[in-house]
Amino acid sequence: MKKIFNLLLCFFPFITLNAQINEIGVFLGGSNFVGDVGSTTYIAPEKLAFGVLYKWNKSPRHSYRFSYTQSSVAGNDYDSKETGRNKRGYSFENTVQELSAGLEFNFFDFNLHDYHPKVTPYIFSGLSYFRYDELYRQVSNPNITTSQRSGSFAIPIILGVKSNIAPHWILGAEVGARYTFTDDIDGSNPNTSNSNIKKFGNLNNNDWYVFSGITLTYTFGQKPCYCAY
Secondary structure: OHHHHHHHHHHOHHHHHHHOEEEEEEEEEEEEEEOOOOOOOOOOOOEEEEEEEEEEEOOOOEEEEEEEEEEEEEEEHHHOOOHHHHHHOOEEEEEEEEEEEEEEEEOOOOOOOOOOOOEEEEEEEEEEEEEEEEEEEEOOEEEEEEEEEEEEEEEEEEEEEEEEEEOOEEEEEEEEEEEEOOOOOOOOOOOOOOOOEEOOOOOOOOOEEEEEEEEEEEEEOOOOOOOOO
C-alpha cells in the first residue's frame, strides 16, 4: 500500500505542492535615486529601505520571488558633479512603496536540502508596481509641491550573492536597480498640460531608483519526491 501511495505522489506532482522548499524573510538596506535632480551615481544608498520577501524554489537553479519594499528616495543638486545642477540647486524627497514578482536564477546549484556550506551569485528580474507622490513645480515658484499619490510600473534588475549560513537560514547581499515607466518621481516631468507647471531636465529619460542591502530568509518545506520507479 505504501508503494502505491508513493507512486501516486510521483505521477501527480500537484499533490506535493506543499513539499516544495519555501523561503520567507526580510530585506534591509538603503535606497538612492537617479533622475533629473541630484546625483547621477547609480549605487549610493542614502535612505533606509526595508521589506519582506517570499521565494518558492522550483529547482536548485531558479525560484519564483515575490516582495514588498518601502523607502524614501531623495535628490539634491548640490550632491551632483554636474555644474548645471549645482547652480540650479533643486532638491526633492518622495516615498516609494513597491510590490515585485519575478524569477530569480542561481548561477550555481543551490540545493536547500544539502546543508553543506554553499555560495552562489544570482540575478532577478520581473515586474514591479510602485506607489509614489506626484510632485511638480510652478513656473513662478520653484518650490516643490505634492499633488496626490500615483502608481506606475518598473522593471527590476537585481544582482546578488547568497550563502546558507546555518540550517534553514540564508544570507544574501544584493543591488537592485529599477527602471521606471515614469519621469516625475522628482517632479521634473509631471503628467500635465498645464502651462503653469514647470518641466525640466532630460524629458526623454525615465527615472531610476536603486535598493541595495542584505536579505535574511528562513527555509521550510519537505524534500520533493524523486522516484526511482
